[in-house]
Amino acid sequence: MRLTLHAIAPLALAAALAGCATVPDSPQPESPPAAEGSLVALGAPVTVGALVATPMEVVEDSRCPINARCVWAGRLVVKTRIDGAGWRETANLTLGEPYATHDTALALVSGEPAPEAGEGKQTLTADYRFAYEPR
Structure with missing residues (x-):
């Protein structure tokens, strides 16, 4: 089989362009965490002592409305990603209740x-803002 320049050129071009392809859904770098005590939106990390907390999802918001009388105060539960030195976990944190992990x-x-x-x-969902503190 004899290859001519006309047959090789398209193959060489295709091989060269294959190395320049981009991956459409490559992960974006995370933003740096906000300062401790800051109110942050869902998906925004915030420093909490030696940890970084990122609220991911409102699991429950059954708090009593500010302009109503309620028999039960209700609660706010937020799925939160917690990052420490060499580890990461996700937990549901309830407003006002401490959560302990990895001796913190x-x-x-x-x-x-x-x-x-x-x-x-x-x-x-986009209107929510959350604050975390070390305990």
Whole structure:
């Protein structure tokens, strides 16, 4: 079989371009964590002592609306990624309750905005902000 220059050129071009391909869904680098005590949105990391906490999802927000009377105060539970030196875990943290892991404790201490009673007064996921503190 005899290859001519016309047959080899397209193969060489295809091989060269294959090395320049981009991966469409490559992971983006995470943003640096916010300073301890900062209110952060879902997906935004924040420093909590020697840890970094990242609120990932509102699991439950059954808190009593600020303009209502309730028999039960309700609770806010946020799925939170916790990063330490050489480890990572995800846990559901409840507002005001300490969570201990790897000889360190932290707590979800604030969740804003507070719910409001009334027709169509539901908090949008993008509006939530959270604060964590070491315990």
